[in-house]
Amino acid sequence: MDDFLAARFQMALSLGFHIIFACIGMVMPFFMAVAHYKWLRTKDAVYKSLTKAWSKGVAIFFATGAVSGTVLSFELGLLWPNFMQHAGPIFGMPFSLEGTAFFIEAIALGFFLYGWDRFNEWFHWFTGLVVGLSGLASGILVVAANGWMNSPAGFDYVDGEFLNIDPIKAMFNDAWLTQALHMTLAAFAATGFAVAGVHAIMLYQGKNILFHKNAFIIAAFFGSIAAFLQPISGDLSAKDIAKRQPGKLAAMEAHFFTQRSAPLLIGGIPDTENRKVDHAIKLPGMLSFLAHGDINAEVKGLDTIPADEQPPVPIVHYAFQIMVGCGVLLMIFALIFLISQWRKKWRDQKWFLVLFIISIPLGFVAIEAGWTVTEVGRQPWIIYGIMRTSDAVTPMAGIVWSFYLFTAVYISLSVVVIFLLNRQIKMVPKLYDTPHKL
Amino acid sequence: MDKVVITYLCLSILLYVLLGGADFGAGIIEMFTSSKHIRRTRKTLYHAIGPIWEANHMWLIIAIVILFVGFPVVYSTLSVHLHIPLLIMLMGIIARGTAFTFRHYDAVHDSMQEIYNRIFVWSSFVTPLFLGIIAGSMLSGHIDTNASSFSEAYIYGWLNGFSVSVGLFTVSLCGFLAAVYLIGEADDENDRLRFIRKARGTNIISMCAGGLVFSIAAMENIPLIKWIFGDLVGFIATVLALLSLLLMWYSIKRRKKFLPRVLAAFQVTMILVAITYAHFPTVVILKDGGTLSLIDNAAPSRTMSALGNALLIGSVLILPALFYLYYSFQKEELRAPKQ
Numbered sequence: 001m002d003d004f005l006a007a008r009f010q011m012a013l014s015l016g017f018h019i020i021f022a023c024i025g026m027v028m029p030f031f032m033a034v035a036h037y038k039w040l041r042t043k044d045a046v047y048k049s050l051t052k053a054w055s056k057g058v059a060i061f062f063a064t065g066a067v068s069g070t071v072l073s074f075e076l077g078l079l080w081p082n083f084m085q086h087a088g089p090i091f092g093m094p095f096s097l098e099g100t101a102f103f104i105e106a107i108a109l110g111f112f113l114y115g116w117d118r119f120n121e122w123f124h125w126f127t128g129l130v131v132g133l134s135g136l137a138s139g140i141l142v143v144a145a146n147g148w149m150n151s152p153a154g155f156d157y158v159d160g161e162f163l164n165i166d167p168i169k170a171m172f173n174d175a176w177l178t179q180a181l182h183m184t185l186a187a188f189a190a191t192g193f194a195v196a197g198v199h200a201i202m203l204y205q206g207k208n209i210l211f212h213k214n215a216f217i218i219a220a221f222f223g224s225i226a227a228f229l230q231p232i233s234g235d236l237s238a239k240d241i242a243k244r245q246p247g248k249l250a251a252m253e254a255h256f257f258t259q260r261s262a263p264l265l266i267g268g269i270p271d272t273e274n275r276k277v278d279h280a281i282k283l284p285g286m287l288s289f290l291a292h293g294d295i296n297a298e299v300k301g302l303d304t305i306p307a308d309e310q311p312p313v314p315i316v317h318y319a320f321q322i323m324v325g326c327g328v329l330l331m332i333f334a335l336i337f338l339i340s341q342w343r344k345k346w347r348d349q350k351w352f353l354v355l356f357i358i359s360i361p362l363g364f365v366a367i368e369a370g371w372t373v374t375e376v377g378r379q380p381w382i383i384y385g386i387m388r389t390s391d392a393v394t395p396m397a398g399i400v401w402s403f404y405l406f407t408a409v410y411i412s413l414s415v416v417v418i419f420l421l422n423r424q425i426k427m428v429p430k431l432y433d434t435p436h437k438l
Numbered sequence: 439m440d441k442v443v444i445t446y447l448c449l450s451i452l453l454y455v456l457l458g459g460a461d462f463g464a465g466i467i468e469m470f471t472s473s474k475h476i477r478r479t480r481k482t483l484y485h486a487i488g489p490i491w492e493a494n495h496m497w498l499i500i501a502i503v504i505l506f507v508g509f510p511v512v513y514s515t516l517s518v519h520l521h522i523p524l525l526i527m528l529m530g531i532i533a534r535g536t537a538f539t540f541r542h543y544d545a546v547h548d549s550m551q552e553i554y555n556r557i558f559v560w561s562s563f564v565t566p567l568f569l570g571i572i573a574g575s576m577l578s579g580h581i582d583t584n585a586s587s588f589s590e591a592y593i594y595g596w597l598n599g600f601s602v603s604v605g606l607f608t609v610s611l612c613g614f615l616a617a618v619y620l621i622g623e624a625d626d627e628n629d630r631l632r633f634i635r636k637a638r639g640t641n642i643i644s645m646c647a648g649g650l651v652f653s654i655a656a657m658e659n660i661p662l663i664k665w666i667f668g669d670l671v672g673f674i675a676t677v678l679a680l681l682s683l684l685l686m687w688y689s690i691k692r693r694k695k696f697l698p699r700v701l702a703a704f705q706v707t708m709i710l711v712a713i714t715y716a717h718f719p720t721v722v723i724l725k726d727g728g729t730l731s732l733i734d735n736a737a738p739s740r741t742m743s744a745l746g747n748a749l750l751i752g753s754v755l756i757l758p759a760l761f762y763l764y765y766s767f768q769k770e771e772l773r774a775p776k777q
Binding site for chain 2: 029056059060062063064067068069070071073074075076077078081082084085086088089090092093095096097098099100102103107108109110111114116118119126165166167168184201365394395397398402405409416420423424426427
C-alpha cells in the first residue's frame with residue numbers, strides 16, 4: 001500500500017469510526033430527555049431507571065466520540081497539511097463555532113451525569129436536553145465544513161492562490177443545508193433503530209418486559225419518523241448534486257453517457273472498461289425525473305468529465321445502492337412500527353421483534369455507505385474542482401504504519417465498547433428491577 | 439481582532455496546561471501511589487475530577503481550532519515535522535479518555551478494572567510528556583524544514599535533549615498541580631498528609647527537571663537563560679513564581695483550601711510567561727534560524743475577525759456555564775462532607 005492510499009484509508013477509518021459514536025452521542029440524549037420527562041411527569045420509576053441506564057450509554061459514547069473527534073482535529077493536519085494550510089482560514093468558521101457547541105455539550109453532560117438529586121429537577125432535565133441540542137449543533141456545523149469541500153465558496157481562486165476570503169459565505173455554501181439535513185435524519189434513524197433493536201433482543205428473551213418495552217417505543221418512534229422523512233431529504237440532495245457535482249451523481253448511478261430520459265439503475269455491476277452496467281434493473285426516465293424533476297431531462301454522464309477527474313465508479317455505485325437499500329428497508333420497518341400503534345398485539349409477537357433485531361446495523365451501514373458516496377464521489381478532489389487530494393497529503397513517508405496503528409486502536413476500542421454495553425445491558429435486571437413485572 | 443484571537447489562543451493553552459495538566463497529574467499521582475492507599479486515592483481523585491474532566495480537555499480543542507483557522511502555516515508546519523510526537527500524544531489522549539470513562543461505567547467490577555487502571559495511569563504520563571516534547575521542540579531550533587532524510591525531517595526535530603527535558607518538566611508540573619489540588623480534597627488527616635508529601639515530592643522533582651532543562655539548553659546553545667533573565671518581564675515572572683511557591687507552602691500549613699491551588703496555578707502561569715515572553719509572538723524557531731510568528735502568519739483579516747467574534751460569542755456562552763459547573767460541585771462538597 002502506498003502512503004497516499006494509506007493516508008486516505010486512515011482518514012476514512014477515523015471518520016468512519018467517529019461518525020458512529022458522534023451519531024449515537026448526539027441522538028441518544030434526546031431519548032434520554034424523553035424518558036426523563038416521562039419520569040418527572042408520571043413519577044413512574046421505570047422511566048427513571050431507563051433515563052439512568054441510557055445516560056450511561058451516553059457517557060460511554062460521548063467519551064469515545066470526544067476523543068476520536070479530538071484526534072480528527074489533529075489528523076486533518078497530520079495527513080493533509082497542505083489542504084489545511086489553505087483551507088483552514090476559509091472553512092474554519094463552522095469549526096470555531098463547533099468548538100463552542102462541543103464545550104457546552106461537555107459542561108451540560110457534567111451537570112447531567114453528576115447532577116441527580118443535586119439540582120432543581122427541571123434544571124437537571126434541561127441540562128440533559130442541552131447535551132442533545134449542542135451535540136446536534138456540533139454535527140450540523142461539522143457537516144457544513146464538509147459541504148464546503150463539495151461546494152467550495154467564499155473565496156476567489158486566482159493563479160493558485162486563495163484570495164478575498166469570506167468565511168461566512170464559505171460556511172453557508174450551497175451544499176451545507178442538504179447535507180446537514182440528510183445527515184441529521186440519518187443519525188436519528190440509525191440510532192433509533194439500533195437502540196430499539198437492542199431492547200427488542202431483551203424483549204425477545206423475555207427479560208424486564210416493562211423496562212425494555214418503554215425503551216423500545218421511545219427509540220423506535222424517533223427512528224421511524226426520521227426514516228420516513230429521509231427520502232424527502234435524499235431527493236433534495238440528489239437534485240442538488242445533479243446541479244453541483246454531476247460527476248458524483250453519474251458515478252452513483254454508473255451513468256456513463258449523457259442522455260435524455262435517463263434510466264434509474266437498481267443494482268448492477270459497472271464495467272468501467274467497456275463503460276456499461278451488467279445485470280441492473282432499469283427504470284426508464286426515472287434518473288432524469290429524480291435529478292431534474294422531468295422524465296425527459298438530460299442527465300450528464302461521465303463522458304462530460306475528463307478521465308483524470310472522474311471518481312472511481314464501482315465503489316460509489318455500490319455504496320449508493322447499499323445506502324438506498326438499507327434506507328428502504330428501514331422505511332418499511334418504520335411503517336410496520338407506525339401501524340403497530342393501532343395493532344398493539346403485534347408488539348408482543350416474535351416476528352415483530354425479529355424485524356427490529358435485524359434492523360440494528362442497517363442505519364449505520366447506510367450512514368457509512370452514504371459517507372462513502374459523498375467522499376469517494378468527490379475524488380480525485382479534496383476541494384472540489386480546486387485542489388486534488390494527492391496534492392494535499394503529508395510529505396512524511398511511512399503513513400502506512402500509522403494506518404495500521406489506528407486500525408489496531410479503533411478495532412480494540414470498538415471491541416471494548418461492545419463489551420461494556422453488553423455488560424450494562426446484562427446488569428439491567430440487577431440494577432433496575434422494578435416490582436411491577438408483567 | 440488579531441490580538442483578540444492571540445489572547446484566546448494563549449488563554450486556552452494556559453487553561454489546558456492548568457486544568458488538563460492537573461487532570462493528567464491526577465493519573466500520575468495514581469501511578470506513584472502504593473497499593474495500600476490506591477483505592478482511597480482513586481476515590482478522591484474520581485470525586486475531584488469526575489464532573490469536570492471532559493470540560494478540562496475542551497481547551498485543547500479550542501486551541502487547535504484557533505491554530506488551524508487563524509495560523510494555518512504554524513499548524514501545518516508543526517503537523518508535518520512533529521507528526522510522530524503528535525501521533526503518540528493522540529494515542530495517549532484516546533487511551534486516557536476512554537479508560538477513565540470505561541472504568542467508571544463498566545457495570546461489572548472485575549479484573550478488567552486493573553487493565554483500565556493501567557492504561558489510565560500510563561497514558562496520563564505519556565500524554566503530557568509528549569505535549570511537553572512538542573512545546574520544547576517548537577523553541578528548540580531543531581525543526582529542519584529543509585531536511586533531506588527522514589530522520590532529520592521527522593525525528594531529530596523532537597527527539598533531542600531539550601525537547602525531552604521539557605517533556606519531563608511538564609510531567610512533573612502536572613503531578614505538582616494535581617497533588618496541590620488534591621490536598622484540598624482529602625477526606626481525613628492521613629490522606630491530607632499523604633497528598634502534602636506528594637506535593638512536596640513533585641515540587642522537588644519539578645525543580646530538578648527545571649534544572650535539567652536549563653543545563654541541556656546551555657549545552658545545546660538555546661538562549662533560555664537570556665530569554666528568562668535578560669528580559670525584565672521574564673525576570674519579574676521568575677521572582678513572582680518563587681514567591682508564590684513560598685506563599686503556597688505557608689498557606690498549606692495554614693490549612694487553606696483554595697489559596698494553595700490559586701498559588702500553584704499562578705506559579706505555573708508565571709513559568710510559562712517567563713519562558714515565552716522574550717520571544718513572543720514568535721512561537722516556532724527553526725533550525726535554519728527562521729521563525730514563525732503569530733503576527734506574521736495570521737490568516738487574512740476577515741477570517742481573523744470572524745474567528746474573534748466566534749470566540750467572543752462562545753465565551754459568553756461557555757464561561758458562565760463552566761463557572762457554574764465548578765461552583766456547583768465545589769459547593770456541594772462544602773455543604774455535605776463525603777462519607
